[in-house]
Amino acid sequence: MSTLDTATRSPGAPGTAGSTGTVRRRAGRAGLYVLLVLVAAVTAGPLYWLVSSALKTTPDIYSYPTHWIPTDLRWSNFTDAWNAAPFGRFFLNSLVVSVVGTAIELCAALLCAYAFVFLPFPGKRVLFMVLLGAMMVPGHVTLLPNFLTVAQLGWVNTWAGLIAPGLGSVFGTFLLRQHMLTLPKEVMEAAELDGAGHLRRLVTIVLPMSRPMVVTVAVVVMVTKWNDFIWPLIVTSSAEMRTLPIGLLFLKNQEGFSNWGPILAGTVMVIVPVLVVFFLAQRHIIAGLTQGAGK
Amino acid sequence: MTVTDAQRGGSVAAPPRAASAQDAGPRARARRRRRDHLLFAAFAAPNFFFLLVFAYWPVVYNGYLSLTDWDMISPVKKFVGLTNYVDLIADPDFRGTLWTTVLFVVGIVAGGMVLGLAIALLLNQKLRGTRVVRTLTFAPYVLSGAAVGTLWLFVFDPNYGLIRPLMAPLGLTAPAMMTDSKWSLFGLVVVYLWKNTGFVAVVYLAGLQSMPRDVYEAAALDGASAWTRLRRITVPLLSPVTFFLLVTSVITTFQAFDVIAVMTGGGPGTSTSILSWFIYDQGFRAFDAGRSAAGAMIMFVVLLLITGLQARYLERKVHYQ
Numbered sequence: 001m002s003t004l005d006t007a008t009r010s011p012g013a014p015g016t017a018g019s020t021g022t023v024r025r026r027a028g029r030a031g032l033y034v035l036l037v038l039v040a041a042v043t044a045g046p047l048y049w050l051v052s053s054a055l056k057t058t059p060d061i062y063s064y065p066t067h068w069i070p071t072d073l074r075w076s077n078f079t080d081a082w083n084a085a086p087f088g089r090f091f092l093n094s095l096v097v098s099v100v101g102t103a104i105e106l107c108a109a110l111l112c113a114y115a116f117v118f119l120p121f122p123g124k125r126v127l128f129m130v131l132l133g134a135m136m137v138p139g140h141v142t143l144l145p146n147f148l149t150v151a152q153l154g155w156v157n158t159w160a161g162l163i164a165p166g167l168g169s170v171f172g173t174f175l176l177r178q179h180m181l182t183l184p185k186e187v188m189e190a191a192e193l194d195g196a197g198h199l200r201r202l203v204t205i206v207l208p209m210s211r212p213m214v215v216t217v218a219v220v221v222m223v224t225k226w227n228d229f230i231w232p233l234i235v236t237s238s239a240e241m242r243t244l245p246i247g248l249l250f251l252k253n254q255e256g257f258s259n260w261g262p263i264l265a266g267t268v269m270v271i272v273p274v275l276v277v278f279f280l281a282q283r284h285i286i287a288g289l290t291q292g293a294g295k
Numbered sequence: 296m297t298v299t300d301a302q303r304g305g306s307v308a309a310p311p312r313a314a315s316a317q318d319a320g321p322r323a324r325a326r327r328r329r330r331d332h333l334l335f336a337a338f339a340a341p342n343f344f345f346l347l348v349f350a351y352w353p354v355v356y357n358g359y360l361s362l363t364d365w366d367m368i369s370p371v372k373k374f375v376g377l378t379n380y381v382d383l384i385a386d387p388d389f390r391g392t393l394w395t396t397v398l399f400v401v402g403i404v405a406g407g408m409v410l411g412l413a414i415a416l417l418l419n420q421k422l423r424g425t426r427v428v429r430t431l432t433f434a435p436y437v438l439s440g441a442a443v444g445t446l447w448l449f450v451f452d453p454n455y456g457l458i459r460p461l462m463a464p465l466g467l468t469a470p471a472m473m474t475d476s477k478w479s480l481f482g483l484v485v486v487y488l489w490k491n492t493g494f495v496a497v498v499y500l501a502g503l504q505s506m507p508r509d510v511y512e513a514a515a516l517d518g519a520s521a522w523t524r525l526r527r528i529t530v531p532l533l534s535p536v537t538f539f540l541l542v543t544s545v546i547t548t549f550q551a552f553d554v555i556a557v558m559t560g561g562g563p564g565t566s567t568s569i570l571s572w573f574i575y576d577q578g579f580r581a582f583d584a585g586r587s588a589a590g591a592m593i594m595f596v597v598l599l600l601i602t603g604l605q606a607r608y609l610e611r612k613v614h615y616q
Contacts, residue, residue, distance in 0.1 A: 035417055036428055043432045046489065049457045050446045066460040108341040115338035119331050131343070134350045136602050138550050140574045141591045144360055144584055145353035168345035198334055227439040229553035234579055245441035249557055252445055260449055270442040278437050282430050285437060290498050 050271075054078075054264035061260050077265035084255060084262055086239055087269060090247035093159070097232070097243055098225040101163040106218055109169035113176035114202045118188065128177075135170045139230065147234055157241045162232055166225060172217040175291055179213040180206060216288040219281045223274055244270045354595070360588035367582045379589035388565060389573070389590075395480065396549070396569040402484040403491070403551075404544045408537065410488065411495025416525070418496065419503045429500065432493035440490070440553025447486045448473060448558055476566035479559050483567055486554055491547075495540055502536035503529070542605040546598055570594050 053061055054077055056070045081087060115121070116128055146165045147156075155161030183206065191201045207214065232243045242250065251266050278285055361379055363372040383389045414432060418425045435443065450457040451472035458469040472482040506529070514524050530537075552571045555561065561568035561576060568576070570590060578587030 029422070032417065032420055032422055036422055036424060039414055039417065040424075040428045040431055042489070043428075043435065043493070046446055046450050046457065047435075049450060053449065062455055064454070064459065066457075105345075108345065111338040112342035115335045119335040119338065120328060121332055121335040121339075124335075127339075131346070134346045136599060137350045137354055138546075138591075138594055138598055140550060140552075140571055141357050141595045142350060142353035143574070143591070144578050144588055145356040146349055147579075148356075149348065149353075164345075165349040168350055169342055170346070173342060198338075223437055227437075227441075227553075229439070229441055229556065230575065233556070234575075245439045245553065248439075248441050248445055252448075252557065257448075257452070260452075260455070263445060264449060267442045267445045270439050271446075274437055274439065275434065278434055279430070282433070286430075286433055286497060289436070289494065290501065 047271075050264055051268055053260065054268045056261070058259075058261055074261070077261040078269070081251065081262035081266040081269070085247055085251045085266070087244075087247065087266065089240055090242055090244045091269075093162070093241060094226055094243040094245075096159050097162045097228075098222045100159070101166055101225050102218055102222040104163070105167050105169045105172065105221055106214070108167065109172035109176055109217065110202065110207070110214070112169070112173045113180055114198070114206060116173075116177050117180040118201070118206075119198065131170060131173060134168060143230070143234060146231075150235055155235075157236055157238050159241075161235045162241070162243070165231060166228065169221070172221055175217055175288070176210065176213060179210050183209055212284070215281070216284040219277065219284050220288040223277065223285065226274060357588045357591055357595075360584050361592045363585050363588075365584040367578075367584050372584075375585065379585040380593075383586065383589055383593070391565060392568050392570055392573045395565070395567065399480060399484065399551075399567075399569050400545060400548045402480075403487045403548045404541065406484065406488050407492050407495045407544060408540060410492045411540070412499050412530075412533075414492065414496035415499035415503055416529075418500050429497060433497050434493065435490045436494045438490070440551075441557050443486065443490050444554040444557030447482075447489075447554075451482055473558055474563055476563045479563060479566045483555060483558060486558065487548070487551060490554070491544070495544070498540055499533065499536060502533050506532055538605070538608060542601060545601055549594060549598060 052068070052070050055073045055075070056067060056077075057072065057074045060067045060070060112131075116124065121127065142165070150156060150161040150164065153161070155164065187205055187209075188201060191205055196204070227245065228243070229245050232246050233249070236242050236246060239247075239250070248263075248266050248270050252263050255263050360372070362374060362376055364375045364378070365372040418429050449455075451469075453459060453469040453471050456469070458472065462469050470478045472478045510528055510532075511524060514528055519527070550571055551569070552575065555567055555569065555572050556575075559567040561572040570593070574587050574590045574594065576587075577583045577590060581587075
């Protein structure tokens, strides 16, 4: 198989004359490179436009012909954004919601996945189906009831209210379970003979052996919570409690279209942490998000 | 011996339990099973609790709300039966919303699949830099929709946005993409395509890389052109991936909200009011809980049907392969 890989690509159709074939192939490859650059440009172009404009002076933003490269970098857009809205507070809220929420969700998912793999229970299969069924509930169906529940608990405009409805884990539990099923049974048996209880087996054996999958789930869950929009929009009404995406929406509505500089700077502040995490953990994130496709 | 005796006896012999459980009698084994069942319940309980309270119960409660007339303030939820559904179906605005939703979903899903496959085919070539471009095209997929929406509002700004210098050389003036109801839905589709196509491409690419090479070789030897090979071999072999992507894309696109909320708020007019926006708008801006809940139930049923379709398809696939 692997020896054939190279062979498949190299020859053109049989019977192509030597030199014209080469020329045509070269032209073809050049064309492919042009397309590749085009794809990269379409993806990166708007991002470059955002970051470069966030560093432009107001006259540079509002002028035509376009200034492609900011002439003198103007960082004050960022301080303007910071002053126009409590961005420090937004950051804190986003951080608390994504970190604490992920920690709790991950713990619950780990325990649940472990139970499904290593502990007996009557009707376990059916129960797992019930768990997966939650995936079919669209977020929009839960909006009103969850808002009423959270309001009843007195959690509107609190971190608890922001975090609680997102804690149930189907995706994470599923991925962790799939991974735990592949762990060698012998190790667990040895631990059992040593008299290690289940909680200890989970922490000292299963967790270290599942590290790549745990990281994948943690990162994907955290990015999802960081970006979450509709729930924080509904459950917060005071500027104090907004997360970054909601803060950005209000900054945009407040500054309108006449003051793009600070709005774009705010957008950069929302995007950059996720981009950094993405480029550092891209292998985990891409693997996690495209799971299920392979089945 | 009664059960209590056995339990007492068990607790005395507890310390070396793991070793002794191996060769203990059936009674001890039964006790151990019971304890494991309890442990299962304890381990699974937190997750199931969250799902029960924040996913399953809401479906039931939302179903109930859809049968009431309620302004979200009054202490009384007036039961009105199916009135909300009847009203919605009779309402031309709501039918307009459904039609907009169909256009929106078809535009994004179909466009995403075609572009995604094209990009995947390109990234599957032996070229320098494909890895970098693969990562790059995936990046917008993980970005906050609110940020992406804001960014594209600026890109689409007809006077100062990126769109103007790009269209000027072609002798075109940039349309007021987001404030002109002729363009607004198209503009949203473009933004979602930019955000999501990388995901489709990466999934397709994985599918392409796991395809059998020998079939291609045979086809190439038979003199089949690249286009024929794509149509006759690649696309059919990718059909399971296509189906997976189709279902997941339809489900996520139906629920798209953040970019819309930032860019258009359902407008101008009702030009971009899709079902997900309608549910939010009716519930949390018009405070008509019944109408909002009924809209949400309609979305739920549609998505259930689509998921069911997938389940049936997978069954058939298992059957024939």
